[in-house]
Amino acid sequence: xxxxxxxxxxxxxxxxxxxxxxxxxxxxxxxxxxxxxxxxxxxxxxxxxxxxxxxxxxxxxxxxxxxxxxxxxxxxxxxxxxxxxxxxxxxxxxxxxxxxxxxxxxxxxxxxxxxxxxxxxxxxxxxxxxxxxxxxxxxxxxxxxxxxxxxxxxxxxxxxxxxxxxxxxxxxxxxxxxxxxxxxxxxxxxxxxxxxxxxxxxxxxxxxxxxxxxxxxxxxxxxxxxxxxxxxxxxxxxxxxxxxxxxxxxxxxxxxxxxxxxxxxxxxxxxxxxxxxxxxxxxxxxxxxxxxxxxxxxxxxxxxxxxxxxxxxxxxxxxxxxxxxxxxxxxxxxxxxxxxxx
Amino acid sequence: xxxxxxxxxxxxxxxxxxxxxxxxxxxxxxxxxxxxxxxxxxxxxxxxxxxxxxxxxxxxxxxxxxxxxxxxxxxxxxxxxxxxxxxxxxxxxxxxxxxxxxxxxxxxxxxxxxxxxxxxxxxxxxxxxxxxxxxxxxxxxxxxxxxxxxxxxxxxxxxxxxxxxxxxxxxxxxxxxxxxxxxxxxxxxxxxxxxxxxxxxxxxxxxxxxxxxxxxxxxxxxxxxxxxxxxxxxxxxxxxxxxxxxxxxxxxxxxxxxxxxxxxxxxxxxxxxxxxxxxxxxxxxxxxxxxxxxxxxxxxxxxxxxxxxxxxxxxxxxxxxxxxxxxxxxxxxxxxxxxxxx
DNA sequence: CTGAAAGCGCTTACAG
DNA sequence: CTGAAAGCGCTTACAG
Numbered sequence: 001x002x003x004x005x006x007x008x009x010x011x012x013x014x015x016x017x018x019x020x021x022x023x024x025x026x027x028x029x030x031x032x033x034x035x036x037x038x039x040x041x042x043x044x045x046x047x048x049x050x051x052x053x054x055x056x057x058x059x060x061x062x063x064x065x066x067x068x069x070x071x072x073x074x075x076x077x078x079x080x081x082x083x084x085x086x087x088x089x090x091x092x093x094x095x096x097x098x099x100x101x102x103x104x105x106x107x108x109x110x111x112x113x114x115x116x117x118x119x120x121x122x123x124x125x126x127x128x129x130x131x132x133x134x135x136x137x138x139x140x141x142x143x144x145x146x147x148x149x150x151x152x153x154x155x156x157x158x159x160x161x162x163x164x165x166x167x168x169x170x171x172x173x174x175x176x177x178x179x180x181x182x183x184x185x186x187x188x189x190x191x192x193x194x195x196x197x198x199x200x201x202x203x204x205x206x207x208x209x210x211x212x213x214x215x216x217x218x219x220x221x222x223x224x225x226x227x228x229x230x231x232x233x234x235x236x237x238x239x240x241x242x243x244x245x246x247x248x249x250x251x252x253x254x255x256x257x258x259x260x261x262x263x264x265x266x267x268x269x270x271x272x273x274x275x276x277x278x279x280x281x282x283x284x285x286x287x288x289x290x291x292x293x294x295x296x297x298x299x300x301x302x303x304x305x306x307x308x309x310x311x312x313x314x315x316x317x318x319x320x321x322x323x324x325x326x327x328x329x330x331x332x333x334x335x336x337x338x339x340x341x342x
Numbered sequence: 343x344x345x346x347x348x349x350x351x352x353x354x355x356x357x358x359x360x361x362x363x364x365x366x367x368x369x370x371x372x373x374x375x376x377x378x379x380x381x382x383x384x385x386x387x388x389x390x391x392x393x394x395x396x397x398x399x400x401x402x403x404x405x406x407x408x409x410x411x412x413x414x415x416x417x418x419x420x421x422x423x424x425x426x427x428x429x430x431x432x433x434x435x436x437x438x439x440x441x442x443x444x445x446x447x448x449x450x451x452x453x454x455x456x457x458x459x460x461x462x463x464x465x466x467x468x469x470x471x472x473x474x475x476x477x478x479x480x481x482x483x484x485x486x487x488x489x490x491x492x493x494x495x496x497x498x499x500x501x502x503x504x505x506x507x508x509x510x511x512x513x514x515x516x517x518x519x520x521x522x523x524x525x526x527x528x529x530x531x532x533x534x535x536x537x538x539x540x541x542x543x544x545x546x547x548x549x550x551x552x553x554x555x556x557x558x559x560x561x562x563x564x565x566x567x568x569x570x571x572x573x574x575x576x577x578x579x580x581x582x583x584x585x586x587x588x589x590x591x592x593x594x595x596x597x598x599x600x601x602x603x604x605x606x607x608x609x610x611x612x613x614x615x616x617x618x619x620x621x622x623x624x625x626x627x628x629x630x631x632x633x634x635x636x637x638x639x640x641x642x643x644x645x646x647x648x649x650x651x652x653x654x655x656x657x658x659x660x661x662x663x664x665x666x667x668x669x670x671x672x673x674x675x676x677x678x679x680x681x682x683x684x
Numbered sequence: 685c686t687g688a689a690a691g692c693g694c695t696t697a698c699a700g
Numbered sequence: 701c702t703g704a705a706a707g708c709g710c711t712t713a714c715a716g
């Protein structure tokens with residue numbers, strides 16, 4: 001392996017000088033610089049990343065901490081878009097990205113290894129659950145980290161999120177505007193902040209229009225599992241069943257769509273649907289699914305940027321960034337008559 | 343930050359001894375070990391990863407090189423499963439995983455940085471295109487790497503793949519067994535090895551049954567783009583149109599399904615569909631899509647394992663691993679009558 | 685079983 | 701503008 005010493009010897013300068021050329025130190029003569037660079041190119045020199053990190057105490061690396069049941073987020077294309085945004089921003093700012101699965105039992109231990117072992121310069125958390133010990137640990141450690149999402153217990157940590165309450169409000173409002181009066185909600189895991197926020201927005205919208213919020217119209221979204229359609233089936237069998245549903249995300253919406261089809265209901269004729277995330281496939285569903293685009297790419301991009309700022313100890317301009325959302329209306333929430341007009 | 347010296351001082355031993363305790367050196371007295379470990383636990387000591395790497399010349403890190411147009415693979419949940427497998431195996435063997443996007447222009451340069459800068463111990467390539475300069479570079483460098491897929495130009499490199507030709511053969515055979523005689527193929531990008539292999543398997547199956555292979559029945563799969571349905575529409579408008587299609591993957595199959603629906607065709611009544619990858623959503627499509635499960639998780643797991651073996655300079659038992667596939671028959675390739683019986 | 689010493693490949697005050 | 705020297709935090713022959 002060619003080192004800085006080899007270059008120095010061949011160029012007839014000291015290692016210090018080579019180092020300065022590499023880092024484009026201002027006070028180096030153009031001549032020397034040119035000569036050294038030539039040799040470096042000839043030998044295909046690349047600085048040893050570890051040696052550099054050891055002395056600079058910077059790794060130029062970010063860790064992405066995957067949520068515990070990795071499958072969960074993983075199956076969701078939302079995650080891919082997010083990742084694209086994270087990588088784009090990190091790449092642009094010269095950072096590498098480490099993908100770390102929070103090992104089941106020793107989640108805290110694996111985070112401690114990253115932090116105390118100086119493995120990375122900052123950590124990104126991809127989901128926010130209530131009472132997350134990892135957040136507690138990081139918040140008290142002073143180590144740079146950013147949360148994609150938000151955390152009631154730590155309102156002051158660096159985070160990037162949507163206004164999920166408003167987004168769900170908008171989704172429900174859209175259904176109300178279509179004339180629906182009985183609107184249900186299909187939720188995600190109750191411990192995820194995003195579930196809580198969206199449920200709240202749904203409630204607000206319904207209540208503020210003077211419509212009823214019925215607990216029988218709010219069901220869980222474990223639709224990919226065994227017996228997944230039971231709750232859906234029960235709800236649809238109610239004497240007064242909902243005529244429209246707000247669904248926690250597109251992935252669950254696919255399950256709902258499938259379940260409704262199997263139960264013999266047609267979307268949107270019998271029941272309307274709006275969900276969240278605008279994953280690519282939601283447009284290709286039968287019928288295409290109305291959804292709130294939450295700007296996944298931008299969430300990732302912004303979070304990455306914010307984290308790098310924190311890692312560089314730059315003062316953060318905003319501790320809590322909010323990424324805008326927008327409703328995309330498709331066939332699943334429009335009566336056929338309206339479609340043909342559009 | 344607490345270092346090995348701090349521990350040594352507090353434990354009244356030398357730094358060498360602490361180092362030996364950390365790496366569970368055999369010739370260290372139980373007493374010393376216990377004493378040192380106690381102090382380490384008290385101070386929350388974690389070895390500096392960079393310092394360790396510098397001297398050991400091992401980073402315990404693998405790089406995953408994302409294919410150039412990251413969107414491509416990214417949108418595909420196939421990728422998520424693959425990633426899960428990679429992470430599971432790497433994690434189990436004590437390796438971290440770096441996610442690196444091959445920057446457009448300087449793809450080779452970014453790989454060279456990883457290799458020559460000793461950033462990682464091995465590199466994993468997620469897709470195989472024809473004439474890939476990255477593969478040429480890595481093959482000639484002697485640096486450990488593994489390809490998920492295969493590469494005609496370099497048959498001897500470490501790789502993990504499906505038997506895609508056989509898989510496509512099986513898919514087509516299944517349609518032939520249903521009585522179809524006019525079977526088309528919807529392909530992916532022509533420069534991807536997987537497209538080439540699957541097309542070949544399709545051709546073989548059709549030809550070996552004495553059925554016609556018509557070039558008008560083979561179309562590209564750019565169905566998510568503008569005018570994406572044009573080719574599909576043209577093909578379906580032929581005097582003799584196919585009654586069944588083999589589709590390059592589930593994502594494209596979703597597009598085909600949508601296109602066919604918009605053109606007024608019903609699946610499987612008017613035309614049958616079989617695709618590849620068995621992504622979670624393929625089961626939730628309307629109708630559920632028949633697909634070849636290619637064992638994405640296992641592909642990733644095996645590749646990661648093989649790469650780590652190579653990084654450790656262990657002799658590889660198999661240079662080319664083949665992950666088995668299996669056909670999953672769903673409604674998209676079964677006449678309704680058969681469904682009700684099942 | 686343990687320690688002193690050299691060294692991994694870099695950076696960076698300190699001199700000049 | 702450039703060099704000699706010390707040091708980042710660890711490992712590992714070499715002695716004992």
